[in-house]
Amino acid sequence: MxxxxxxxxxxxxxxxxxxxxxxxxxxxxxxxxxxxxxxxxxxxxxxxxxxxxxxxxxxxxxxxxxxxxxxxxxxxxxxxxxxxxxxDAKEPEVAKPFNWAISHEGPSVVLSGSVPNPDTREKIVATAKATFAGADVKDEMHYASGAAAGYAGAVQFGIDQLGKLSKGSASLSDTGLTISGSADTSDAYNAITTALKTLPEGLTLAKSDITAPKPEPAAPVTPTTETPAAPAVATASSSTDTSAAATATSTVATTAAAYGFDAARDTDKLTLSGNYPDDDTHGKILDTAKSLFPGDVVNDQMTAAPGAPNGFANAALAGLSALSRLAKGTFSLAGTNATLSGEALYDGAVNSVQRGFAAALPDGFKAASATITVSTPAPAVDAVNCQSMLNGIVTKSKIGFETGKARVSPASSGLLDTIVATINRCPGSNIEVSGHTDSSGDEKANIVLSEQRAKAVLTYLTDAGVPSSRLTAVGFGSSHPLASNDTEEGKALNRRIEFSVK
Structure with a gap:
């Protein structure tokens, strides 16, 4: 050492x-x-x-x-x-609106959008796998806060309904359900349309676009005509020929008059029956019905048959437009004779619907006197419920305008009549009508256009009897977007009219 x-x-x-x-x-x-x-x-x-x-x-x-x-x-x-x-663990960021979606195409099922927690996520995936047995279920969901009460039940309902379709999609935006797709059988179509009339508590139907199975074409209607006799010298033979020709003409006229189309609207349901001459006309009728009645289940019971009178398609579309302004009612075509009856949403709409219906029919069609009464007014509501109802209306459908102009599209009359009836239910409140555009073009011009469109809507409301003292109009241009203006879908969402209850 x-x-x-x-x-x-x-x-x-x-x-x-x-x-x-x-x-x-x-x-x-x-x-x-x-x-x-x-x-x-x-x-x-x-x-x-x-x-x-x-x-x-x-x-x-x-x-x-x-x-x-x-x-x-x-x-x-x-x-x-x-x-x-x-x-330092944190909750997921709040998603507003809280969106979720499922799509089914062939062997693939894709889950996307927001989900509130792992337990709910596991249940959704398990439900999708059980409903679409054998399909490749892809989970692309992400965690977020802000789910509405009843989210899990609403998702379950959406998956169950989509499971009845051969292909399609379902989505939630907060409490609004949108569903579209194709049904292979009448039983499946009827099952889903019935289910959509009794939604789970708290869930609303934002849009339904279900394609029914294509009906089998009806057997062609062959008019029975007599072959005119050969000309003869005898006067008696000539008389016989004339009688035969008259019989043939009478038979053909009866066949044309028998060609019919009917549309009946009741609470949240539109039933279409009768005939259509070709697939193009059939598609136009269905597309127009789904556009004019956005919150209704469209039940297609039409069948294909030849023999439609000239102008049939335009007459059917005009009748559907008039029917969209009624709380409930029926429209019928029998040959070239058109009839309309039902209940208007408010007093001032009765004469307007009658005049518009007759004027919109194409040449050669005749409108019988429309039998229209006024539906019983619904009870008054407070400002909070009034705002909620107006939000629900404009979520399901948008007020349309001519491109680049402030003229309201005639196809939006039914939607505006519903808004009038809703405003009448909250007489103690004032309403601000605000116009919004996308970001295309000059912003000063956008502000002017948005204000002009808001004023055009205000004019419709006052013409319908809403006191002008309760209404104001303002234009915001593109300053209050709902979605990105980088896509056409986002721009379409940003072009809108909103109603604020004061």
């Missing part, structure tokens, strides 16, 4: 061994503590990130309730060896 120069060299490897032992053991302890802390979490935290310093544990990640962070800290703190827990 009195000669350190002979032994101090041995301290160097000893020091190295101590350092290595400390590093390796510490790393092992940290790893063990990390593993045991992670195991204690279960599914309480999504994408957990731990850092361990000595016996202190810091945790980041995603939790799904305000109390979850405290529960996580308590759970990790009970792990043997942990001295202190620092939790």
């Amino acid at each position: 009195s000669q350190p120069s002979k032994w101090w060299w041995g301290l160097i490897p000893l020091a190295i061994l101590c350092i290595l032992a400390t590093f390796i053991t510490g790393k092992s302890i940290n790893s063990d503590l990390n593993n045991r802390a992670t195991a204690s979490l279960g599914s309480a935290v999504v994408s957990p990130v731990f850092s361990v310093a000595g016996r202190d544990v810091a945790l980041a990640g995603v939790v799904f309730s305000p109390d979850a962070a405290n529960q996580v800290a308590a759970s990790v703190g009970q792990v043997w060896g942990v001295r202190r827990v620092l939790v």
